Amino acid sequence: MKTFISQLRGDRTIWMVALFLGLISLLAVYSSISSLVVKRGGSLHLLFKHAMMLVTGGVIMYYASQLRHTMYSRLSMLGFWPVVGLLGITLVFGSNINDASRWVEIPGIGISFQTSDLAKVVLIVYLARMLSKHAEELQTFRGVLLRLMIPIGAVCGLILPANFSTAALIFIVCLVLMFLGKVPLKWIGALVGLAIGGFVLLVGANEAFDLGVLPRVETWQARLENFGAADSEGNYQVEHAAIAIANGGMLPYNGPGGGESRNHLPHPYSDMIYAFIIEEYGSILGGIGLLLLYLILMRRSIKVAAKCEKPFGALVAVGLSFNLVLQAMVNMGVAVGLLPTTGQPLPLVSMGGTSIWFTCLAIGIVLSVSRSIEPPTTESGTDAPRKARPSTTSTQGHAGEPALA
Secondary structure, eight states, X not given: OHHXXXXXXXXXXXXXXXXXXXXXXXXXXXXXXXXXXXXHSOHHHHHHHHHHHHHHHHHHHHHHHHSOHHHHHHHHHHHHHHHHHHHHHHHHHSEEETTEEEEEXXXXXXXXXXXXXXXXXXXXXXXXXXXXXXXXXXXXXXXXIIIIIHHHHHHHHHHTTXXXXXXXXXXXXXXXXHHHTTOOHXXXXXXXXXXXXXXXXXXXXXXXXXXXXXXXXXXXXXXXXHTTOTTOGGGHHHHHHHHHHHHHTTTTSSOTTOOSGGGTSSSTTTTTHHHHHHHHHIIIIIIIHHHHHHHHHHHHHHHHHHHOSSHHHHHHHHHHHHHHHHHHHHHHHHHTTSSOOOOOOOTTTSOOSTXXXXXXXXXXXXXXXXXXTSOOBOTTXXXXXXXXXXXXXXXXXXXXXXXXX
């Protein structure tokens, strides 16, 4: 085990956080998929499929961490607009489930993925490049409009019809990046104003002229109306999550495999997995413990950013980690009843498909940045000795006196 850990380059704490989240995911998913077993088959098949996604995600994370982080700057320039085109294709031709076209199938292998998962990683890296390469140009409205507002608007606008929560979270992350990139607050405020005004006009036009460009408006409205309402049919999921949390108590009373909410809680393996983990492991170990893992990831990423000499690497590390932690906070907030239902999964814990891969890609890029601040290593893998600085002390003592022998 020590030999394996010694081969991992980059921030070891981030590696360990990712490993613990993966292990928690395996235990929680295996314990919570009884409802899926009835519908789709044996639990071992589903567990094996989820385990393979985690393992392949770990491979993606490893190889992403091996690539120099400056390469992602160039890749984002090449891949940004093709990804925007892919979002458009998904919106028009993607698989439609519950009035949401979010998935597109990879030809030849029969695997579908949410293009928004890829788009948010590419957009964050692309913005980090713009903020680091064109800092002076971004002091003007024209520069902010061309370099930042149009790319952000294109990605969020194409995600919005099918997934409001994802578009909103990406927008918030972009605002944080712009603030850290020293974009003037007046231009950040202008972007917020344009976004809110454009959204209100789009919703109004959609309702007035029945355009059909926002098919999930009624779903969004129902979630807001049901939020906090007592005895509402729309709160069935949240109410059973509250029951699961109450049954869990403070300490791990039920233990692994002892959670009963999997028999009546909708999606205990994905959207509401945080509530299910609390039921089995208690509020202290399961609830606060899982929260601390994400906070440790954020703290270590900030530390990496603070030590990184290049603005691009610092912005990428903070942007990608903040995106993951913000998504985790939203998922937890929904599970404990602090936020309306959003459908956001818990990163690297919820049972999912290719979303695990893109989460691992994001963490791998952060690890790549952390490798850039490490001291160089020798062929044997140990830290290379630093070259001794030439002595600035003269062979003479102070005031021209001869040095002591």
